[in-house]
Each structure stands twice: as structure tokens, then as C-alpha cells.
Amino acid sequence: MSVKFVIFATLTVGVLCSPDPNYRPPAYGAQPKYEYVEIPHCAKNTTKSWCLEDSEYPQHEVQQALDQHYQAVVAFYKDKLANTENSVDGLDKLNDESYLCPSSTDYIRPLRAINVDGKWRTIVNGVESYGIKYTQTARIEECDVVVGATCPLVPSCYESKCVQKNIFHRFLVYNPYDYAFPFAIEKFKLPGSCGCVVGAFHL
Numbered sequence: 125m126s127v128k129f130v131i132f133a134t135l136t137v138g139v140l141c142s143p144d145p146n147y148r149p150p151a152y153g154a155q156p157k158y159e160y161v162e163i164p165h166c167a168k169n170t171t172k173s174w175c176l177e178d179s180e181y182p183q184h185e186v187q188q189a190l191d192q193h194y195q196a197v198v199a200f201y202k203d204k205l206a207n208t209e210n211s212v213d214g215l216d217k218l219n220d221e222s223y224l225c226p227s228s229t230d231y232i233r234p235l236r237a238i239n240v241d242g243k244w245r246t247i248v249n250g251v252e253s254y255g256i257k258y259t260q261t262a263r264i265e266e267c268d269v270v271v272g273a274t275c276p277l278v279p280s281c282y283e284s285k286c287v288q289k290n291i292f293h294r295f296l297v298y299n300p301y302d303y304a305f306p307f308a309i310e311k312f313k314l315p316g317s318c319g320c321v322v323g324a325f326h327l
Contacts, residue, residue, distance in 0.1 A: 164236050164244055174237035174314070181235050183251060186298050189306050190253035197296070197307050201258060204294055204309055224277045225286035226268040227318035233261050237295070240311045245297040248307070262293045267318035275320040283323030291316030 166175035190197055233249045248258045267288050269276070275284040290313045299306050 162244070166236060167244070174232070174234040174312075176232055176234060178235040182246065182298070182300070185300060186246070186248060186251045187253055189298060190248070190251060190258070193305060193307060194254055196305065197253075198256065200307060200309060201256075201296055204260075204296055224275045224284075224320035225318045226276065227265050228268055229263065229265045231261050231263050233259060234295075237312050237314075239297075240292070240313055245295075245299070245310060245312075248296045248298055258296065260295050262295075262314055264315050265317045266315045269318075275322070278320060278322060282325055285321050285323075287319050287321055288315055289317045289319050290314060 164175065164178065165180050166178040234247050235249055236244055236246055239245050247260060249260050251258050267286055269286050271288050272285050274280075275286055278284040293312050293314055294309050295312055297308055297310050299308060302308075
């Protein structure tokens, strides 16, 4: 019995130690990054690319994450305010302005918006952490006329049309699916002005 046992054990070790020429180790790549891609409830009844009100805004979750990553987020936030040329944080009044195409101007603090990659993001707005209230304001201007319509203040002897122009804003966003550091600075395209393009002169 002992002899048979030794032979069996030797054969087993030999099989385990013999490399399989067809064996290939599994590829361990980066884990997939899950992101919020569904349209939030606040945007289902509007054509805007942003939400100013949101009954499902994760206020508590954002505050907890801000508290946990306080120093890193403060550095992000200060950099965003200092290096964003079109930042209007702290402004809330409109000056009297006149343009060739009628438009509506406003200062908004979006809670959610679509970034330049076409994905809805949760924007950190109105949340307080350790005495700092995070607010992010953007100035928007939308055409009051149909895009492509004739500029009403330009003489009819000129070809003209109203065009909606956009501007890029940088916002601090919260991503609940990034467990290591759920904050980032991302770009968003918002309406910036209503311009008038003037063409050829006609007698």
C-alpha cells in the first residue's frame, strides 16, 4: 500500500508541475468605471441641459463626502474659482444691456447638468462643509427669438440672423461611483450670448 501511495503522489506532483503550453494567464485590466448615465428625474419634463431644482438631489451624501475629503476638495474648489475666467460666483444682479437680438439673461446655480461628454452630472451647489458653503454660479443668456430669425434691430437691406452662442464653464461635480475620490472638475457648455450675424447688403 505504501509503495502505491508514493507512486501516486509522485505522478500527481508531476502533473501539477508540468506547464501547459496552451495556458494563458488571465488579463487583469482596470475595473469598469460605473457612471450615472440615466436622465435624472428633474430633467424629464424640460429641454434644458441643466436642473435648478431637484427633489432627488443627494444633499446628505454630498456633504458626507465633502467632510471626508475636506482638504482635497477645498483645493479643487479654490483652483476652480481662481482659474475660471467666466466665473461669476458672488454675482446675483443683472445690468441693463442692449443687443441686436432680444435675449434673456440670468445667473443660475445648477444642481445637475450635462457635461461636454453628454453625461448628466451632480454639481456641488448649496452644500456646506466645515463652515464653507459651496456655491457655483453661471451667467447664461438665451435667445428670445427663434435661432436663425432676422435680427430685428438690423435694417432689412442687410442679410442677418440671430444665433445662439455657447460658453464653457468648469464645475466641481460629485460622482458617487468613484469610491476613491468622488469629486472632479468637469466642463459644461451653457448658452452664453445671443449674437447677430450680418451678411451682404441688398439694394
